[in-house]
Amino acid sequence: MKRSVLSAALGLALAAGLATLPATTAVAAPAAQAAPAIQGYIPAAYAGSAAETANNRAFFQAVVASVKAKRAANPWLQTVTVTYDTANAPSFTSQIASAAQIWNGSVRNVRLQETGGNGDFSYYEGSDSQGSYASTDGHGHGYVFLDYQQNQEYDSVRVTTHETGHVLGLPDHYSGPCSELMSGGGPGPSCTNPYPDANERSQVDYLWANGLAAVN
Numbered sequence: 001m002k003r004s005v006l007s008a009a010l011g012l013a014l015a016a017g018l019a020t021l022p023a024t025t026a027v028a029a030p031a032a033q034a035a036p037a038i039q040g041y042i043p044a045a046y047a048g049s050a051a052e053t054a055n056n057r058a059f060f061q062a063v064v065a066s067v068k069a070k071r072a073a074n075p076w077l078q079t080v081t082v083t084y085d086t087a088n089a090p091s092f093t094s095q096i097a098s099a100a101q102i103w104n105g106s107v108r109n110v111r112l113q114e115t116g117g118n119g120d121f122s123y124y125e126g127s128d129s130q131g132s133y134a135s136t137d138g139h140g141h142g143y144v145f146l147d148y149q150q151n152q153e154y155d156s157v158r159v160t161t162h163e164t165g166h167v168l169g170l171p172d173h174y175s176g177p178c179s180e181l182m183s184g185g186g187p188g189p190s191c192t193n194p195y196p197d198a199n200e201r202s203q204v205d206y207l208w209a210n211g212l213a214a215v216n
């Protein structure tokens with residue numbers, strides 16, 4: 001009886017053409033259905049605040065997982081260093097260097113460092129109607145996407161430093177003032193402040209003090 005049910009199911013699958021799908025497609029399907037964690041520079045019209053809240057920490061967790069794996073392989077490491085690669089964002093090397101310099105000068109529990117290989121996260125550039133954002137690739141690897149048009153309309157160093165703030169674990173706070181980095185595009189294009197405020201600096205140091213403890 002069970003056999004005939006399976007046969008019937010297989011027959012349906014064949015009829016639907018599912019059996020002709022390559023194995024890789026079948027494996028990739030579940031990941032494609034999972035909602036990616038995206039945190040942008042301006043409020044996204046397509047995503048409700050509840051969805052953004054639910055995904056708030058996924059990107060940060062992906063980066064922490066990458067650091068954790070690296071520390072497991074190199075347990076003598078004394079500090080939390082998060083590496084990044086810029087090969088896919090050649091137009092933004094100056095802004096990315098500024099973002100790393102600003103963050104490294106603002107916090108003490110985590111350090112950003114460029115690598116020529118595959119980093120704990122990657123920068124990408126291109127054109128996207130969503131603008132710039134931080135997200136995961138669905139396989140636990142975090143990346144920052146920098147949108148050409150948005151980086152012309154808004155201060156590019158602020159955009160890049162803001163998105164890098166997501167790497168370090170900060171959520172968006174669009175209603176905040178220009179003095180906050182994570183208010184992003186909320187204060188409008190005239191806001192060019194690329195520095196995190198004292199509260200944002202404290203939040204990052206708090207998160208990475210715990211992150212360091214978590215991976216020890």
Ligand SMILES: [Zn+2]
Pocket residue numbers: 039040041042162163166171172184
């Ligand atoms: Zn953001």
